Amino acid sequence: MSYILDALKKSEQQRGNGKIPDVQTVHSSSLNYHSEKKTYWPYFLIAAILLNLIAIVYFILNKEPKSDINVENAVKIAEEKNTQDNISTFKVVPNSETNIPERTSKKSSTNNIQLTSAPVQEKPVSTKIKEQEISPPIKAAENDSSENILEYYDLSKSQRLQIPTITVSAHIYSSNPLQRSIVINNNFLEEGDYVLDDLILQEITMDGAIFEFNGTRFHYGVVSGWQ
Template identity: 30%
Template structure:
């Protein structure tokens, strides 16, 4: 009997398979999806997920950033400059010193100013011992108003009693201006030579 039932079942199944579909039959759609489309969908979904994660992380950091910057640092109190008395200017103090303290340069000219030294007292000159009284008086009356000495003899000159003289000139009653020295002159009369200092016989203004 089992063989007969099996044979009947097989015949029924074969009939069902060869039966044309009716209105009540359910049609299944063939699976037309290819592997390439599935890969594209996977990649697209991964990109969307990564974008969502990036947005979440960005919002988290953006929410925390204001908290850190919100803490303001109190500015240090500015110290006002203390206005006090200005220290005395040493330069002004120095400039107020009397100008007389500064040494003035000595002026060298043909007409030197009156010497500071006092004229020494007249002492007997051994060079004038053999001279006559008249010649001695004439020599003692000599007054210098200018005295120029130079290494070059042609540049040397003196003014005696208002008369300009050079070496070799005669003046007075036969007096000879023999030499012009740094300190004065040497006057000769006959065979006698008498040195005369400019400072001792400088003319008073």
């Protein structure tokens, strides 16, 4: 139908120009129309191919970001899990750390108590040592009162012969042991001094002195040894 319509239009144009259309004009017009129609097909094909390529590229580009987004989401989820695990571990660790200082503080407090109590125990010890150094005669007197001390002349002859001679030249007695003194064999002596190698002056009494000789303790009167 389109061919016929085109032929009619051309015939009318030729009539308007004063020409009468014939069969050739009608056939040529139809051929021209057909050639014009053929020339447009390659352009349509190229356009369709380009559209297909554009569509394919578009779909590919849209698919790749989704995969990237999925990877990013997976990474974020893994990081969140790791952070949650770390937070849980951090919550447990402070409890153990806070418990340790409490124990150490208790131990340190007990150590401090022991350290403070140690000097308190040392002071009496030091005072006792001083008392021993200052007043040994007092303890000797206490021991003498508890033990039986023989008189010099109550000893056996063999014991008296072994004891060196004792000659008293001066005798000073006082309630303070530090102020007591005696002169024996021309030697000024105080309590605790050695008269000879085995003879020790232990205590000066009101009426004489107490000696020790080879483990034997005896009292020697001043009147008996006074010269």
